[in-house]
Amino acid sequence: MMTRGAHSVTRGKKWGKIAMQMGLSKDNRGSATTLRSHYEKILLPYDIFLSLQDAKDGLSVEEEIEPDVEEASETIPKVSSSKCRKKLENDTANGSINDSGSDEEDPSNCRRTRIRKSCSNTPQPQPTTQSYSRRRTERDKLRTPTKQTVVMKVEETMEDPLAKYVCHTCLRGDSEEAMLLCDGCDDSYHTFCLKPPLTSIPKGDWRCPKCIAEVVAKPSDPFGFRTSKSEYSLRRFGEKADQFKSDYFNMPVHKVPSDLVEKEFWRIVSSFDEDVTVEYGADLHTVDHGSGFPTHESINEDCMNRDILDYVNSKWNLNNMPILGGSVLSHITANISGMKVPWMYVGMCFATFCWHNEDHWSYSINYLHWGESKTWYGVPGSRANDFETTMKQAAPELFSSQPDLLHQLTTIMNPNVLMEAGVPVCRTDQEAGEFVITFPRAYHAGFNQGYNFAEAVNFAPADWLKMGRECIAHYATLHRYCVFSHDELTCKMAAESEELGPRVAIATYRDMLSMVKAERDLRKSLLYLVPIHYG
Structure with missing residues (x-):
């Protein structure tokens, strides 16, 4: 592979294709990156050396170049060179020899012919011995370059790969x-x-x-993930997910260790030359597709099965949790999809949810109904500022153009980088039948180990009101729209104070004081900006 070809392969991201053609990527997905690094460390310096040698070989005519014949010399030595005679015979056939019939030529002219051919692509007239005196004048106008001048011309045009x-x-x-x-x-x-x-x-x-x-x-x-145009049944998507994982790791799905999947996931994230495409059935509305939990709408009215009825009325049923008596979200009349109404997630190996925290910094709860595990990474809400600072330092150009980048669920970073910067990161593997709860402003990310089915929703107990107030102030700095009006929610809860529990009532009162103080400060600052004239 020549150096120029390596550059085109790198720019076209074709290292993976080359590795596949060499039979290296069937069992090892990191072969593309390894192949490129080995080429750059071992073969690239040798290719540069060869290109320099080729350039020097093009100057082999320097050994044959001699200074011009002295101008005072009137006698031209003649030789019986077979190469010169062969050249003259060829020129005679082309009608370029004079009628003198001489089949001998000045050897210096033979050298000049070779030099001109090596230095110029345009054919030069071939001199003969009879017309030598006339051509000496022409030669003075177009002098044969000496060794020194040829070297200078070639050095000017030859590009040094190391330059x-x-x-x-x-x-x-x-x-x-x-x-x-x-x-x-x-x-x-x-x-x-x-x-x-x-x-x-x-x-x-x-x-x-x-x-x-x-x-x-x-x-x-656009930032984000590309929406697939394919539609799957649950069974068909499961077959595709299992086939992908089995082919990728070249072993049965149930024999792939979770640590190997995790290591390979972060290797892919850090690689620019390798693209792996997976699909994720994310944010599926339970109103449209049904919930994994039984509901009153999904069971028969005459159902007498006590186990099913216990599930329907359970507080751990994600359809009930947002609207429980102690939840602030129960005072929002609108059904906010994803916050009050659960979303479902059908995942496959490497399907990712990037670093983010929940809307309005609320709590979230995720339940894995069945399937392979889901790997989670979390940063405590108390260290959210440190997390955001580290992310911005890693990619300042991205955040300068997209200040709310972390709210778009499109940014992923290796937890090791965060921990090296002093940001604490928690990790867990969620198995089927387990809940995972995230706390206010806690950033979290993760990926699926394989084919699985999960469901998630938000909830907000009384202690969330203070964090919710801080969140809308943070949203204002990013010019980000709120999902619902926090002030409207507080006023509505204050108007229904008799129906509130003690904890919710105290939290509502404190949040109301903060809201009134902020409103007074804003009106006071407005008075200084707009002078009032009295008549």
Whole structure:
């Protein structure tokens, strides 16, 4: 593979295709990244060496080049060179020889012919011995280049493959051990010339600020996941999910260890050269598709099965939890899909939910009905600011154009990076029949180990009201719309104070005081902005 070909393969993200053609990617999905790193470390320097050697081989005519014949010399030595005679015979056949019939030629002219052919693509007239004196004048106008001039011309046109490895910030090529090559455009930068500077060479692929800016500057590219146009039955999707996992790991589904799936998931996330496409049946409305829990609408009215009735009326039934007596959300009359009405999730291996926290920083509860486990990562709500700071430092260009990026469920980062920055991360594997509860403002992310079925909803006890008030202030800084009006909810609960429990009533009273104080401060600041004139 030549150097130029390697660049086109990198830009076209074809390393995976090459690895597949070499038979390397059937059992090892990391072969594409490994193949590229081995080429860049071992073969790329050798390819550069060969390109330099090829350029030098093109100058082999230098050994035959001699200075021009002295101008005072009137006698031209003649030789019986078979190569020259063969050349003259060929020229005679083409009608380029004079009628003198001489079949001998100045050897210097033979050399000049070869030199001109190596230095120019345009054919030059072949001289003969009879017309030599006339051509000497022409030769003076178009002199045969000497060894020195040929070397200079070739050096001007020959491109040094190593010359491009110069820092685009300081324009220097020293400190090669600190030089970074962009995997997108092949530009080079010193780690200490970047803003902010890097303390070490990053692992995996790296993109320069120019490439990142080009990606961020494309407003037409939407954030998020592409909506699939395919429709599946639950059975058909399960068959596809199991087949994908079995083919990917080249073993039966039930024999794939969870730690291997987790390791492979984060390897894919950190790789730029490998794309793995999976499908996720996410945010399925229970109103349209039904709930995994029994409800009064889903059972017969004359059902006398006590077990089913216990499930229907259970407080752990996710259809009941948001509207329990102690839940603040029970005072919202609208059925907010995803918050008051549960959503269902049908997952497959590697199906992901990126870092996010819940709308209005509410609690959430997720129940895994059946299937393979779901891996969760969580950051405590008390360290949410540290989490957001770390994410912004890792990708400042993305957050400058999308301040609410973390609310779009499109950003994933390895928990090890967060923990290295001092952000605590909790991890758990949720098995079938288990609940997972997230607390206010707690960022969480994860992925599915395989084919499974889960259901989730939000709820808000009395202690949430204070966090909810802080959330709408945070939303205001991001110019983000609220799902519902927090002030309206507080006023409605205050109007129904006799129906509130003691904890909810105290929390509502405190939240009402905060709301009134904020309103007074806003009106007071308005008086300073708009002068009032009295008549």
